[in-house]
Amino acid sequence: MPSLIRFPKPLRPGDLIAVTAPSxxxxxxxxxxxxxxxxxxxxxxxxxxxxxxxxxxxxDASAPxxxxxxxxxxxxTDPAVAAILPPWGGVxxxxxxxxxxxxALRSTEPKWLLGFSDLSTVQxxxxxxxxxxxxxxxxxxxxxxxxTDKLAAAALAILATDLQVPVRxxxxxxxxxxxxxxxxxxxxxxxxxxxxxxxxxxxxxxxxDFRGRLIGGCLDTIAWLxxxxxxxxxxxxxxxxxxxxxLYLENVNMAPPGLVRALLAxxxxxxxxxxxxxxxxxxxxPVPESPDSLSYTEALSATLGDLRYPVLYDVDVGHQxxxxxxxxxxxxxxxxxxxxxSVTQVAA
Numbered sequence: 500m501p502s503l504i505r506f507p508k509p510l511r512p513g514d515l516i517a518v519t520a521p522s523x524x525x526x527x528x529x530x531x532x533x534x535x536x537x538x539x540x541x542x543x544x545x546x547x548x549x550x551x552x553x554x555x556x557x558x559d560a561s562a563p564x565x566x567x568x569x570x571x572x573x574x575x576t577d578p579a580v581a582a583i584l585p586p587w588g589g590v591x592x593x594x595x596x597x598x599x600x601x602x603a604l605r606s607t608e609p610k611w612l613l614g615f616s617d618l619s620t621v622q623x624x625x626x627x628x629x630x631x632x633x634x635x636x637x638x639x640x641x642x643x644x645x646x647t648d649k650l651a652a653a654a655l656a657i658l659a660t661d662l663q664v665p666v667r668x669x670x671x672x673x674x675x676x677x678x679x680x681x682x683x684x685x686x687x688x689x690x691x692x693x694x695x696x697x698x699x700x701x702x703x704x705x706x707x708d709f710r711g712r713l714i715g716g717c718l719d720t721i722a723w724l725x726x727x728x729x730x731x732x733x734x735x736x737x738x739x740x741x742x743x744x745x746l747y748l749e750n751v752n753m754a755p756p757g758l759v760r761a762l763l764a765x766x767x768x769x770x771x772x773x774x775x776x777x778x779x780x781x782x783x784x785p786v787p788e789s790p791d792s793l794s795y796t797e798a799l800s801a802t803l804g805d806l807r808y809p810v811l812y813d814v815d816v817g818h819q820x821x822x823x824x825x826x827x828x829x830x831x832x833x834x835x836x837x838x839x840x841s842v843t844q845v846a847a
Contacts (some may be wrong), residue, residue, distance in 0.1 A: 504712075504828035506632045506846050507582070507609045510658040512544025514581035517574040518639065519550030522589025522617040524561025525640075528682035530554060532640055533586060535685055539644040540584075543655075550574065553586070560591045568598035571621070575599070576607055582658060587638040588616025593720065596624060596729050604629035611658050614638045616751065616818065619716025624729040626714060626827040632846075634658060635716055635747075635816075636824030640681065646688045650821035657824045662846035665832075670814070670839045671695045671821045674781060689820045696838040700779075700799055700810035706836040707809045711743030711775035713831040713844065717817070718748040722761045725768040732770045745831050746770065749780030749817030755787060755798035762802035776809040776833055780816030811835055 510516075518537065525533045533554070537547055550570045552562040561567060574580050601624050609631040612622055615638060622633035636654045646652070650671060657666055673691040681687060699707065714735055715721075724730025736744045750758055765771065782795055793801075796812075803810055811833070815822050823842055825831070832843040 503630060504626070504632050505609050505630050506662060506828070507611045507658075509661050510582050510611060510655065513546065515546045515548055515579050516540060517548050517550065517577070517580045517583045518553060518586065519567075519570050519574060519583065520553050520561035520585050520589070521567050521571045521595055521621060522560060522585070522592040523587060524553055524556045525586050526554065526556045531685045532643070532681040535644070536639055536642050539642065542644070548580070560589060560594075564591070564594040565598065568595040571595065572599055575604060575610070578608060580610055582611035582613065584639040585614050585618055586640045588614065588618050588717070590617060592617045592620035593723060595621065599624075601625065601628035604631065613654065613658065613824070615822070616717050617720050620720045620724070622827060623714075623716050623721050623724060627731055627735055628728060632826050632828040634824055634826055636822060637820065641689070641820065643686055643688060645686045648689055648691065648821045650815060650823060651689070654824045657826070657844075662826065662829055662844060665843045665845040667841055667843040668823045669841045670697060674815070674819050674821065676819060691821070695815065696813060697811055697835055697840050698813050698838070699835070700803060700812055704837060706834070707811070708832075708834050709743070709745065709776040709809055710830065710832045711745040712739040713745050713747065713825050713829050714827050715747035715778070715825070716827075718750050718761060719752050722765060725765055725770060733768070733772065736773050740773070742830055743775030744773070745776050745778065745833060746774050747778035747780070747814075747816055747825060750782040750784050751818045752784055754785040755793040755795055758784065758795070758798045759793070759802055762798075766802065771803070771806060774808055776811070777803065777806065778814045778816060778833065779810065779812035780822065781813050781819040783818040809835070811840065814840065
């Protein structure tokens with residue numbers, strides 16, 4: 500576990516961005532969306548190099564695992580590459596972990612890896628093992644030129660800073676509940692129709708304020724890393740004890756009973772010990788139809804309700820955009836008041 504988090508150089512126009520798909524690739528009608536967002540990046544002045552593991556889908560991924568791992572490792576170690584922007588997540592990034600030399604990357608100049616969902620599977624060990632700051636935020640396929648949301652626009656802007664000066668993001672006013680198919684509407688921005696309301700798990704409306712080094716990702720994927728060197732959150736918390744730790748998680752597919760199982764497993768692995776606070780993003784898991792079924796909030800309360808630090812949920816993280824760009828390894832300052840909040844981040 501590295502004692503120091505290293506931050507990539509600020510991303511600048513003229514820099515080379517590598518686009519590869521360590522998990523799901525892009526194929527068929529969705530290629531038009533990929534071309535649109537890549538054209539947008541070029542219009543902003545960035546140079547683009549495409550990997551071979553991108554414009555196809557092979558057995559639930561972009562390519563065989565060995566090919567994906569080799570290509571990702573090549574881009575991670577290429578000094579000419581300033582950032583890696585996969586198109587989106589998927590389901591099989593976990594296949595790559597033993598083939599990526601995270602120890603060797605500890606002495607390699609870091610570069611930005613931006614995205615969320617299954618990309619958390621790679622981002623978490625890049626921070627925990629390699630000591631790289633990584634960017635959990637909008638995926639490349641969401642960064643269309645028609646996307647005018649402030650949090651979406653903040654993603655590349657945050658990568659363009661060295662985080663020596665604090666960067667503040669404020670909670671959204673509305674979020675997207677109904678997914679828009681990019682194959683049907685190629686240039687679709689987010690469809691922000693539902694009012695955003697952050698909530699405290701203890702039900703209080705009193706303001707809350709906490710600080711700590713940020714770490715986290717998609718619960719569905721990183722929960723499987725608990726108890727391994729790829730997901731040693733307790734070691735991270737111990738090393739960050741002077742400034743504290745803020746863990747953030749978001750659920751994409753788990754129904755409440757599955758959520759209970761996952762969160763209890765993480766408690767047994769001591770992921771929730773000694774935190775400064777916990778952020779939980781909006782859930783896209785199945786909503787039970789029967790009043791006799793366990794609800795989402797009941798699942799959270801049953802597993803996390805006795806924690807003695809602030810737990811906020813329905814925050815701007817995850818699969819119901821917009822979402823913050825949270826830098827794993829940065830020091831975060833979370834402020835909550837009356838259903839809204841902010842996250843301020845700084846490198847040290």
